[in-house]
Amino acid sequence: MVEVKIERLKELDQETLERLIEIYMNAYEGMREYGGEGESYAKRYLRWCWNKAKDGFFVAKVGDEIAGFIVCDSDWYSKYEGRVVGAVHEFAVDKRFQGHGIGHRLMEKCLEYLAKQNDRIELWVGEKNEGAARFYEGYGFRRVGQSGIWVRMVKDVRKGDNSSGKN
Numbered sequence: 001m002v003e004v005k006i007e008r009l010k011e012l013d014q015e016t017l018e019r020l021i022e023i024y025m026n027a028y029e030g031m032r033e034y035g036g037e038g039e040s041y042a043k044r045y046l047r048w049c050w051n052k053a054k055d056g057f058f059v060a061k062v063g064d065e066i067a068g069f070i071v072c073d074s075d076w077y078s079k080y081e082g083r084v085v086g087a088v089h090e091f092a093v094d095k096r097f098q099g100h101g102i103g104h105r106l107m108e109k110c111l112e113y114l115a116k117q118n119d120r121i122e123l124w125v126g127e128k129n130e131g132a133a134r135f136y137e138g139y140g141f142r143r144v145g146q147s148g149i150w151v152r153m154v155k156d157v158r159k160g161d162n163s164s165g166k167n
């Protein structure tokens with residue numbers, strides 16, 4: 001496997017936005033109900049992510065190409081928790097690059113970042129997206145509820161703990 005670098009995204013310029021949309025669309029291929037509702041939705045959603053969580057927007061690069069990304073928000077008001085928690089808003093790796101450990105690298109970066117500021121992390125995963133749900137369980141996320149087709153998962157972290165908590 002070629003070298004993978006994890007970096008904080010510096011700027012969401014047009015070229016980068018288009019690449020992220022491409023990744024988002026192909027990562028969710030075959031799971032249309034959970035993502036990839038269309039490119040214009042993806043564009044709006046990714047811009048929303050960028051505006052909401054610039055400091056926690058990390059990309060994985062293989063050479064100069066973005067292969068995947070994760071959006072981690074340290075300031076998310078969860079109405080389910082009734083308080084501010086950390087949140088993972090989006091997590092996707094280009095299909096071409098899946099299964100090579102890039103997702104693990106991104107998740108480790110995300111947890112390291114959020115653990116500095118949050119004691120609980122929340123995310124939502126599609127109910128049929130078993131692969132991703134198991135991936136999250138490997139990091140200590142627990143399934144705690146469901147709303148429609150979305151399953152809510154949470155993980156408790158010790159503030160300042162740098163270890164990812166991977167089982």
Ligand SMILES: CC(C)(COP(=O)(O)OP(=O)(O)OC[C@H]1O[C@@H](n2cnc3c(N)ncnc32)[C@H](O)[C@@H]1OP(=O)(O)O)[C@@H](O)C(=O)NCCC(=O)NCCS
Nearest residue numbers: 027091092093098099100101102103104124125131132135
């Ligand atoms: C989830 C995702 C980001 C993981 O990225 P990745 O680079 O393939 O992950 P890695 O190679 O580091 O790790 C692969 C692990 O993911 C698991 N996995 C997650 N989703 C999977 C899927 N759809 N198909 C196969 N394996 C999947 C594998 O079981 C494997 O587990 P292991 O490490 O215990 O063997 C990627 O599969 C993806 O983009 N999926 C589509 C979008 C998505 O579901 N995002 C999460 C929404 S909440």
